[in-house]
Amino acid sequence: MAYNFLELVNEINRRLNEVELTTITFTTATGFYQTAKDAVNSSIRHINHEEFSWPWNHREEEEVLSAGIARYSYPEDAKLINMDSFRIKRNERITSTARVNGAISSTTALVVDTNVGTITAGMTVTGQGIVGTVTVSSLSDQNNLVLSTQQTLSDNVALTFTKGLGVETKKLKAMDYQEYLDNHVDHEYNTNNSIRTVPRNIIRTPSQEFIFYPCPDKAYEVVYEYYQNPVSLSLSSDVPTIPKEFQHVIVDGAMFYAYQFRGDNQSAQISQQKFEQGIKYMRSLYINRYDYLRSSMIVQTSGVNNVLRVS
Numbered sequence: 001m002a003y004n005f006l007e008l009v010n011e012i013n014r015r016l017n018e019v020e021l022t023t024i025t026f027t028t029a030t031g032f033y034q035t036a037k038d039a040v041n042s043s044i045r046h047i048n049h050e051e052f053s054w055p056w057n058h059r060e061e062e063e064v065l066s067a068g069i070a071r072y073s074y075p076e077d078a079k080l081i082n083m084d085s086f087r088i089k090r091n092e093r094i095t096s097t098a099r100v101n102g103a104i105s106s107t108t109a110l111v112v113d114t115n116v117g118t119i120t121a122g123m124t125v126t127g128q129g130i131v132g133t134v135t136v137s138s139l140s141d142q143n144n145l146v147l148s149t150q151q152t153l154s155d156n157v158a159l160t161f162t163k164g165l166g167v168e169t170k171k172l173k174a175m176d177y178q179e180y181l182d183n184h185v186d187h188e189y190n191t192n193n194s195i196r197t198v199p200r201n202i203i204r205t206p207s208q209e210f211i212f213y214p215c216p217d218k219a220y221e222v223v224y225e226y227y228q229n230p231v232s233l234s235l236s237s238d239v240p241t242i243p244k245e246f247q248h249v250i251v252d253g254a255m256f257y258a259y260q261f262r263g264d265n266q267s268a269q270i271s272q273q274k275f276e277q278g279i280k281y282m283r284s285l286y287i288n289r290y291d292y293l294r295s296s297m298i299v300q301t302s303g304v305n306n307v308l309r310v311s
Contacts, residue, residue: 003244005040006236011251012036012258026236035261036254041232043253043275044240048230050279051287052080056241057227062089065216068196070188074208074226081210081226086172086202089221093166096123101143103155108137108147112159115142119161127159136161165218167198172212172222175201180213187215249278 001007010020013036021029029037048054061075074081096117104110112119119142125134135148180203187195188211196217202224203211212222230241242250253275259268 002237003239003247004236005037005233005238005240008040008233008240008247008250008254009033009036011247012039012254015251015255016258016262021236023236032258032261036258037233039254039257039261040250042257043250044230044233044242046253046275047242047246047249047279047282051283052227053287054227054242054282055286056243057230058225059228060223060225063222063224065199065212065218065220065222067217067219068191068193068215070211070213070215071205071209072212074210075228077228077231078208078226079229081204081224083174083202083204083210085223085225086174086210087223088167088170088172088198089223090169091165091167091221093162093164094118094120094123096161098159098161100153100155100157100159103153105152106150108150110145110147110151110153112143112145117161118142119145120163123161123163125159125161127153128157129153130159165220167220170198172199172202175203175213177203177205180211184213187213190215193217246278246282249275249282252278 006021006023006026009026012018013020013033018032018036021033048057057079059075059077063072065072094117096115096119098112098116098119099114101111101113119136119139121136121138123136125136125147130151130153132149134151137146137148139145180201196215198218198220199212199214199216199222201213203213205211228241233240240250252271255271256268256275259265259271
Protein backbone atom coordinates (compact mmCIF):
# COMPACT_ATOMS: atom_id res chain seq x y z
CA MET A 1 0.00 0.00 0.00
CA ALA A 2 1.07 3.56 -0.63
CA TYR A 3 2.72 5.44 2.20
CA ASN A 4 0.74 8.67 2.35
CA PHE A 5 -1.75 10.64 4.43
CA LEU A 6 -4.72 8.57 3.23
CA GLU A 7 -3.12 5.25 4.17
CA LEU A 8 -2.10 6.51 7.62
CA VAL A 9 -5.67 7.64 8.34
CA ASN A 10 -7.09 4.36 7.02
CA GLU A 11 -4.81 2.34 9.27
CA ILE A 12 -6.43 4.11 12.22
CA ASN A 13 -9.85 3.33 10.71
CA ARG A 14 -9.01 -0.36 10.35
CA ARG A 15 -7.77 -0.63 13.93
CA LEU A 16 -11.02 0.92 15.16
CA ASN A 17 -13.23 -0.99 12.72
CA GLU A 18 -14.27 2.16 10.87
CA VAL A 19 -15.05 2.42 7.17
CA GLU A 20 -11.94 3.30 5.18
CA LEU A 21 -11.79 6.54 3.24
CA THR A 22 -11.06 6.88 -0.47
CA THR A 23 -9.35 9.65 -2.38
CA ILE A 24 -12.85 10.97 -3.17
CA THR A 25 -14.28 10.90 0.37
CA PHE A 26 -11.05 11.96 2.08
CA THR A 27 -11.39 15.69 1.37
CA THR A 28 -14.95 16.06 2.69
CA ALA A 29 -14.69 13.64 5.63
CA THR A 30 -15.88 15.06 8.97
CA GLY A 31 -16.47 13.92 12.54
CA PHE A 32 -14.22 11.10 13.67
CA TYR A 33 -12.45 11.04 10.29
CA GLN A 34 -11.35 14.64 10.70
CA THR A 35 -10.11 13.71 14.18
CA ALA A 36 -8.12 10.85 12.63
CA LYS A 37 -6.50 13.30 10.23
CA ASP A 38 -5.63 15.65 13.09
CA ALA A 39 -4.30 12.70 15.09
CA VAL A 40 -1.86 11.74 12.30
CA ASN A 41 -0.54 15.29 12.04
CA SER A 42 -0.27 15.57 15.83
CA SER A 43 1.72 12.34 15.96
CA ILE A 44 4.10 13.47 13.21
CA ARG A 45 4.48 16.87 14.85
CA HIS A 46 5.27 15.23 18.20
CA ILE A 47 7.98 13.04 16.64
CA ASN A 48 9.59 16.00 14.89
CA HIS A 49 9.53 18.06 18.09
CA GLU A 50 11.32 15.31 20.01
CA GLU A 51 14.62 16.03 18.24
CA PHE A 52 15.96 19.02 16.33
CA SER A 53 18.24 16.94 14.15
CA TRP A 54 16.24 14.08 12.70
CA PRO A 55 18.13 13.33 9.45
CA TRP A 56 14.97 13.36 7.32
CA ASN A 57 14.46 17.02 8.20
CA HIS A 58 17.96 18.01 7.08
CA ARG A 59 18.10 20.39 4.13
CA GLU A 60 20.81 22.08 2.09
CA GLU A 61 20.04 25.61 0.92
CA GLU A 62 21.73 27.88 -1.60
CA GLU A 63 21.57 31.67 -1.28
CA VAL A 64 22.73 33.98 -4.06
CA LEU A 65 24.03 37.15 -2.47
CA SER A 66 23.45 40.63 -3.84
CA ALA A 67 26.25 43.18 -4.03
CA GLY A 68 25.89 45.71 -1.21
CA ILE A 69 23.32 43.66 0.75
CA ALA A 70 24.51 42.17 4.05
CA ARG A 71 21.34 40.83 5.73
CA TYR A 72 19.27 37.86 4.56
CA SER A 73 16.21 36.15 6.06
CA TYR A 74 16.04 32.59 7.33
CA PRO A 75 14.16 30.06 5.18
CA GLU A 76 10.50 30.08 6.24
CA ASP A 77 10.61 26.42 7.31
CA ALA A 78 13.92 26.63 9.21
CA LYS A 79 13.98 25.14 12.70
CA LEU A 80 17.71 25.02 13.36
CA ILE A 81 20.42 26.49 11.11
CA ASN A 82 23.93 25.08 11.29
CA MET A 83 26.02 28.25 11.45
CA ASP A 84 29.19 26.20 10.96
CA SER A 85 28.01 24.95 7.56
CA PHE A 86 28.09 28.24 5.62
CA ARG A 87 30.50 28.26 2.68
CA ILE A 88 31.10 30.29 -0.43
CA LYS A 89 30.57 28.01 -3.42
CA ARG A 90 33.34 27.66 -6.00
CA ASN A 91 32.66 29.78 -9.05
CA GLU A 92 35.52 29.71 -11.52
CA ARG A 93 36.17 32.55 -13.93
CA ILE A 94 35.99 31.61 -17.61
CA THR A 95 37.73 33.93 -20.07
CA SER A 96 37.65 34.00 -23.87
CA THR A 97 38.99 36.52 -26.37
CA ALA A 98 38.16 37.50 -29.94
CA ARG A 99 38.56 40.40 -32.37
CA VAL A 100 35.88 42.46 -34.08
CA ASN A 101 35.48 41.36 -37.72
CA GLY A 102 34.10 44.47 -39.40
CA ALA A 103 33.29 47.78 -37.71
CA ILE A 104 29.78 48.24 -36.29
CA SER A 105 27.79 51.39 -35.50
CA SER A 106 24.93 51.59 -32.99
CA THR A 107 23.89 47.96 -33.31
CA THR A 108 23.79 44.83 -31.18
CA ALA A 109 24.85 42.46 -33.96
CA LEU A 110 28.56 41.64 -33.75
CA VAL A 111 30.81 39.45 -35.89
CA VAL A 112 34.11 38.30 -34.39
CA ASP A 113 37.02 36.10 -35.38
CA THR A 114 40.42 34.97 -34.09
CA ASN A 115 38.64 33.35 -31.15
CA VAL A 116 40.53 31.91 -28.20
CA GLY A 117 38.26 29.93 -25.88
CA THR A 118 34.53 29.37 -26.01
CA ILE A 119 32.05 32.26 -25.96
CA THR A 120 28.69 31.59 -24.27
CA ALA A 121 25.53 33.61 -23.62
CA GLY A 122 25.70 35.70 -20.48
CA MET A 123 29.39 36.49 -20.74
CA THR A 124 30.45 40.06 -19.96
CA VAL A 125 32.16 41.89 -22.83
CA THR A 126 34.97 44.37 -22.29
CA GLY A 127 37.38 46.12 -24.64
CA GLN A 128 38.15 49.41 -26.36
CA GLY A 129 34.92 51.19 -27.33
CA ILE A 130 32.59 49.12 -25.12
CA VAL A 131 30.23 51.48 -23.27
CA GLY A 132 28.48 50.43 -20.06
CA THR A 133 27.94 46.88 -18.85
CA VAL A 134 27.56 44.69 -21.91
CA THR A 135 26.84 40.98 -22.09
CA VAL A 136 26.34 38.42 -24.83
CA SER A 137 22.54 38.06 -25.16
CA SER A 138 22.67 35.21 -27.66
CA LEU A 139 24.80 33.72 -30.40
CA SER A 140 24.17 31.57 -33.44
CA ASP A 141 27.78 30.34 -33.49
CA GLN A 142 31.16 31.40 -32.13
CA ASN A 143 31.48 34.19 -34.68
CA ASN A 144 28.01 35.73 -34.79
CA LEU A 145 26.92 37.34 -31.52
CA VAL A 146 24.11 39.53 -30.24
CA LEU A 147 25.03 42.04 -27.54
CA SER A 148 22.76 43.24 -24.74
CA THR A 149 23.01 46.91 -25.79
CA GLN A 150 23.89 48.76 -28.98
CA GLN A 151 27.58 49.46 -29.43
CA THR A 152 29.88 51.24 -31.88
CA LEU A 153 33.18 49.40 -32.39
CA SER A 154 36.11 49.68 -34.79
CA ASP A 155 37.36 46.79 -36.89
CA ASN A 156 39.92 44.40 -35.34
CA VAL A 157 39.38 45.65 -31.77
CA ALA A 158 40.35 43.04 -29.19
CA LEU A 159 37.46 41.99 -26.93
CA THR A 160 37.49 39.95 -23.75
CA PHE A 161 34.55 37.76 -22.72
CA THR A 162 34.32 36.71 -19.07
CA LYS A 163 31.94 34.70 -16.93
CA GLY A 164 32.13 33.61 -13.31
CA LEU A 165 33.37 35.20 -10.11
CA GLY A 166 36.77 33.59 -9.80
CA VAL A 167 36.31 32.35 -6.21
CA GLU A 168 37.16 29.02 -4.61
CA THR A 169 35.07 27.18 -2.04
CA LYS A 170 35.58 28.96 1.28
CA LYS A 171 34.10 28.19 4.69
CA LEU A 172 32.70 31.19 6.56
CA LYS A 173 33.56 31.65 10.22
CA ALA A 174 30.72 32.29 12.67
CA MET A 175 30.90 35.61 14.53
CA ASP A 176 28.97 36.63 17.64
CA TYR A 177 26.24 39.20 16.96
CA GLN A 178 27.39 41.53 19.74
CA GLU A 179 30.95 41.47 18.41
CA TYR A 180 29.58 42.43 15.00
CA LEU A 181 27.59 45.32 16.47
CA ASP A 182 30.58 46.54 18.46
CA ASN A 183 33.12 46.46 15.64
CA HIS A 184 31.68 46.02 12.16
CA VAL A 185 28.04 47.17 11.88
CA ASP A 186 29.02 50.25 9.81
CA HIS A 187 29.54 47.89 6.85
CA GLU A 188 25.76 47.69 6.49
CA TYR A 189 25.42 51.44 6.00
CA ASN A 190 28.66 52.42 4.31
CA THR A 191 27.98 52.77 0.58
CA ASN A 192 31.65 52.93 -0.37
CA ASN A 193 32.22 50.05 -2.78
CA SER A 194 35.87 49.79 -1.82
CA ILE A 195 35.01 48.11 1.52
CA ARG A 196 33.00 45.35 -0.15
CA THR A 197 34.64 42.03 -0.90
CA VAL A 198 34.25 38.26 -0.45
CA PRO A 199 32.53 37.63 2.92
CA ARG A 200 34.60 35.97 5.64
CA ASN A 201 32.11 35.75 8.51
CA ILE A 202 28.50 34.77 9.10
CA ILE A 203 26.46 36.26 11.96
CA ARG A 204 23.14 35.06 13.41
CA THR A 205 20.78 37.87 14.48
CA PRO A 206 17.96 37.78 17.07
CA SER A 207 15.49 38.69 14.30
CA GLN A 208 16.00 35.37 12.46
CA GLU A 209 18.32 36.83 9.87
CA PHE A 210 21.95 36.20 9.08
CA ILE A 211 24.55 38.77 8.13
CA PHE A 212 27.52 38.35 5.81
CA TYR A 213 30.64 40.28 6.72
CA PRO A 214 32.31 41.97 4.91
CA CYS A 215 29.39 43.12 2.80
CA PRO A 216 29.55 41.24 -0.55
CA ASP A 217 30.69 42.99 -3.70
CA LYS A 218 29.36 40.35 -6.12
CA ALA A 219 26.61 37.75 -6.47
CA TYR A 220 28.42 35.01 -4.55
CA GLU A 221 26.67 31.68 -4.13
CA VAL A 222 26.48 30.57 -0.50
CA VAL A 223 25.56 27.04 0.58
CA TYR A 224 24.44 26.18 4.11
CA GLU A 225 22.50 23.48 5.94
CA TYR A 226 19.55 23.53 8.30
CA TYR A 227 16.84 21.39 9.85
CA GLN A 228 13.32 22.20 8.76
CA ASN A 229 9.91 22.31 10.42
CA PRO A 230 7.86 20.07 8.12
CA VAL A 231 4.42 21.32 7.12
CA SER A 232 1.29 19.45 8.17
CA LEU A 233 -0.17 16.87 5.79
CA SER A 234 -3.24 18.06 3.91
CA LEU A 235 -3.88 16.19 0.67
CA SER A 236 -4.59 12.47 0.63
CA SER A 237 -1.41 11.93 -1.42
CA ASP A 238 0.88 13.92 0.91
CA VAL A 239 3.84 11.88 2.16
CA PRO A 240 5.46 12.47 5.58
CA THR A 241 9.16 13.33 5.74
CA ILE A 242 9.50 10.56 8.34
CA PRO A 243 10.65 7.35 6.58
CA LYS A 244 8.10 4.61 5.84
CA GLU A 245 9.88 2.19 8.16
CA PHE A 246 8.47 4.21 11.06
CA GLN A 247 4.88 4.22 9.81
CA HIS A 248 3.87 2.10 12.80
CA VAL A 249 5.28 4.72 15.19
CA ILE A 250 3.21 7.46 13.54
CA VAL A 251 0.09 5.30 13.80
CA ASP A 252 0.75 4.39 17.45
CA GLY A 253 0.97 8.10 18.25
CA ALA A 254 -2.19 8.82 16.26
CA MET A 255 -4.03 6.00 18.06
CA PHE A 256 -3.28 7.73 21.37
CA TYR A 257 -5.20 10.80 20.19
CA ALA A 258 -7.96 8.69 18.59
CA TYR A 259 -8.56 6.73 21.80
CA GLN A 260 -8.61 9.97 23.76
CA PHE A 261 -11.29 11.26 21.40
CA ARG A 262 -13.38 8.16 22.15
CA GLY A 263 -12.81 8.39 25.89
CA ASP A 264 -10.88 5.09 26.05
CA ASN A 265 -8.14 6.23 28.42
CA GLN A 266 -6.77 2.74 29.08
CA SER A 267 -6.16 2.03 25.39
CA ALA A 268 -4.81 5.58 24.96
CA GLN A 269 -2.25 4.93 27.68
CA ILE A 270 -1.13 1.68 26.04
CA SER A 271 -0.75 3.45 22.67
CA GLN A 272 1.20 6.26 24.32
CA GLN A 273 3.65 3.76 25.81
CA LYS A 274 4.11 2.06 22.44
CA PHE A 275 4.54 5.51 20.83
CA GLU A 276 7.22 6.56 23.30
CA GLN A 277 9.05 3.25 22.86
CA GLY A 278 8.98 3.76 19.09
CA ILE A 279 10.48 7.24 19.38
CA LYS A 280 13.14 5.85 21.72
CA TYR A 281 14.04 3.27 19.06
CA MET A 282 14.18 5.96 16.36
CA ARG A 283 16.46 8.05 18.55
CA SER A 284 18.80 5.08 19.13
CA LEU A 285 19.14 4.63 15.36
CA TYR A 286 19.59 8.24 14.25
CA ILE A 287 20.51 10.47 17.20
CA ASN A 288 22.58 8.53 19.74
CA ARG A 289 25.37 7.73 17.27
CA TYR A 290 29.03 8.70 17.30
CA ASP A 291 30.75 7.77 14.06
CA TYR A 292 34.00 9.29 15.28
CA LEU A 293 35.40 11.39 18.08
CA ARG A 294 37.33 14.58 17.45
CA SER A 295 40.01 15.56 19.91
CA SER A 296 39.64 18.96 21.56
CA MET A 297 43.06 18.74 23.20
CA ILE A 298 45.17 21.88 22.71
CA VAL A 299 48.95 21.75 22.87
CA GLN A 300 50.48 24.88 24.36
CA THR A 301 54.19 25.54 24.39
CA SER A 302 55.50 27.02 27.64
CA GLY A 303 59.28 27.41 27.72
CA VAL A 304 60.79 24.02 26.95
CA ASN A 305 57.75 22.05 28.09
CA ASN A 306 54.60 21.28 26.16
CA VAL A 307 51.48 21.80 28.20
CA LEU A 308 48.36 19.79 27.32
CA ARG A 309 44.99 21.41 28.01
CA VAL A 310 41.77 19.54 27.45
CA SER A 311 38.79 21.82 26.75
